[in-house]
Amino acid sequence: MNRIVILAAGKGTRMNSELPKVLVPLKGKPIIKYLLDSVFASGVDVKPCIVVSPDNKEIIAKNLSEYNLEYVIQDKQLGTGHAVSCARNYLSPDTKNVLVLYGDHPFLSSESMKKFVAAENNSLIITPTILPDFNDWHQNFYHWGRIVRGTNNKVEGIIEFKDSSEAQKLITEVNPGFMVFDYKWLFENIDKLKDDNKAQEYYLTDLAKVAFQEGLEVGTINIEATEAMGINSLEELKIAESLIS
Numbered sequence: 001m002n003r004i005v006i007l008a009a010g011k012g013t014r015m016n017s018e019l020p021k022v023l024v025p026l027k028g029k030p031i032i033k034y035l036l037d038s039v040f041a042s043g044v045d046v047k048p049c050i051v052v053s054p055d056n057k058e059i060i061a062k063n064l065s066e067y068n069l070e071y072v073i074q075d076k077q078l079g080t081g082h083a084v085s086c087a088r089n090y091l092s093p094d095t096k097n098v099l100v101l102y103g104d105h106p107f108l109s110s111e112s113m114k115k116f117v118a119a120e121n122n123s124l125i126i127t128p129t130i131l132p133d134f135n136d137w138h139q140n141f142y143h144w145g146r147i148v149r150g151t152n153n154k155v156e157g158i159i160e161f162k163d164s165s166e167a168q169k170l171i172t173e174v175n176p177g178f179m180v181f182d183y184k185w186l187f188e189n190i191d192k193l194k195d196d197n198k199a200q201e202y203y204l205t206d207l208a209k210v211a212f213q214e215g216l217e218v219g220t221i222n223i224e225a226t227e228a229m230g231i232n233s234l235e236e237l238k239i240a241e242s243l244i245s
Helices: 031-042 057-063 080-086 110-118 136-141 183-192 204-213 234-242
Strands: 002-007 049-052 070-073 097-102 124-126 145-149 155-159 173-175 179-182
Touching: 002 031, 002 080, 031 110, 049 057, 049 080, 057 070, 080 097, 080 183, 080 204, 097 110, 097 183, 124 204, 136 234, 155 204, 179 183, 179 204, 183 204
Parallel strands: 002 049, 002 097, 049 070
Antiparallel strands: 097 179, 124 179, 145 155, 145 173
């Protein structure tokens, strides 16, 4: 059995909206509904978990009432690692893989979701996007985390933009955030996360470094920029609208 956990606790402040970010309309349809339609088309999980905040649960549940969803409350906004840990008790121990998605990324396809969970996985798989540069609409990706590779091109970790050096900011292999975890490995290691970073948050992406330090190979499945794109501002919303025919 595979499970999907969708992070959706963010507010719509940067979108100049009183709505939670995932409910901001994209061509008249809430951003998260594009993702959910692909989730259910994939058949990966018949009842995905949506991680929400106490403040936005009611309005999100009301707007997504046509979907079969399980809601998980993240009481405090302590980062993506903390958000996923909140879903621990909602996932059965016989779960094989946990696919973590973000409610503000509307264009991830059902085919990619199926590919992610079908891949061989003994710890985690990340889904990099490789850009030619950060010009034009690729500037949307500039503030994303960077994939750090070492000897033999192996993934050593993911460094969030806030914590990146100037040299690391030049890396054009970025992290959209979609990650697939072996269930057992995930919850054996998620409590190792620390908040010793500039945001003082528990980053889910730090588990890539944990796997590397354990001598495990971090798997990668590349996805195209148009599929990976997230929406965090009104400018990015306009770009997303231009990608919908």
